[in-house]
Amino acid sequence: MSTAALIGLLVAVGLVTFLYRYAMIGLFASRNLPGWLHALCRHIAPASFAALTASALFVHGGEVAIDLAAPKPWAALVAALVAWRTRSVLATIGTGMAALYLLKFLL
Template sequence: MIEMSHWITFALIGLGTFAIRLSFIEFYGALRIPPMLRRALVYVPASVLAALVLPAVVFKAGQPGIDWGNAQIPAAVVAGLIAWRTRSTLLTLAVGMGVLWGLQHWGY
């Protein structure tokens, strides 16, 4: 009985999530979005990407902190500079991973 209630809960949560996302897609053209909110929505993808990447860079062995001994931090800084200067996703990934692998190879 308990296992079945778990599956029902998962299904309801999944349907609720789907309904929320579908409502934004379906009603986006029909609703008037204020210009200020429309300008703010432009920044959502960048903030979501930062929220996904930053914990992966800063956390080392499950412990948060800015430690320059963590090779991921200087590699992320270099990758950020490359992205800012070139606006090339492929070059940013290649240089960032190259720097990370190089620092890890040399025992940084």
């Protein structure tokens, strides 16, 4: 992506985000948001993170490639186990990166 396009993208996202934040404080009088919006917002973060993680691990150049000899999926599995046991973001990143380096060295 060109730098100009990236600037446009970031300004657009920033503007949309500001409008969300200002929406009920300054734009709309009604404070009662519909129930479906609450329900939807609960699932947006898990769905986004899951889709991006799956894509980062198993999609390369627009093609699905499930390669059992690749180090990243296994490092991600180790990280997921650590995340599940410790519930610590830093421990997850640390062991995930360490597992990646070890697997790249071994495989």
